[in-house]
Amino acid sequence: xxxxxxxxxxxxxxxxxxxxxxxxxxxxxxxxxxxxxxxxxxxxxxxxxxxxxxxxxxxxxxxxxxxxxxxxxxxxxxxxxxxxxxxxxxxxxxxxxxxxxxxxxxxxxxxxxxxxxxxxxxxxxxxxx
Ligand SMILES: [Zn+2]
Numbered sequence: 001x002x003x004x005x006x007x008x009x010x011x012x013x014x015x016x017x018x019x020x021x022x023x024x025x026x027x028x029x030x031x032x033x034x035x036x037x038x039x040x041x042x043x044x045x046x047x048x049x050x051x052x053x054x055x056x057x058x059x060x061x062x063x064x065x066x067x068x069x070x071x072x073x074x075x076x077x078x079x080x081x082x083x084x085x086x087x088x089x090x091x092x093x094x095x096x097x098x099x100x101x102x103x104x105x106x107x108x109x110x111x112x113x114x115x116x117x118x119x120x121x122x123x124x125x126x127x128x129x
Contacts, residue, residue, distance in 0.1 A: 022107075029104055041095060046067065
């Protein structure tokens with residue numbers, strides 16, 4: 001066996017082992033995620049119906065707001081609703097947790113695909129010897 005052959009084989013074995021090691025921490029992080037919600041929060045500034053209001057000042061309009069809006073799409077249906085100011089911080093955390101969930105899921109699925117590939121490569125290597 002040449003150096004190159006043994007090198008390849010070692011890397012293949014380390015890969016599958018490393019992949020297996022990286023999955024449990026992801027699963028733990030998924031379990032530890034707190035309350036979550038899909039979507040994003042935006043700030044809105046509005047103009048009212050009062051003729052003399054500061055929001056209509058021709059030189060320096062001072063619009064009302066910010067009003068916080070949560071927008072999300074779930075199961076093909078889009079929704080938007082206003083949040084009360086005291087709800088905003090909690091919803092920001094939920095939206096961040098959902099984003100984290102998606103990242104962790106992507107990592108897990110990515111590792112699963114990579115593991116399958118690495119295992120097949122190793123099998124092939126053993127059969128092909
Ligand atoms: Zn106004």
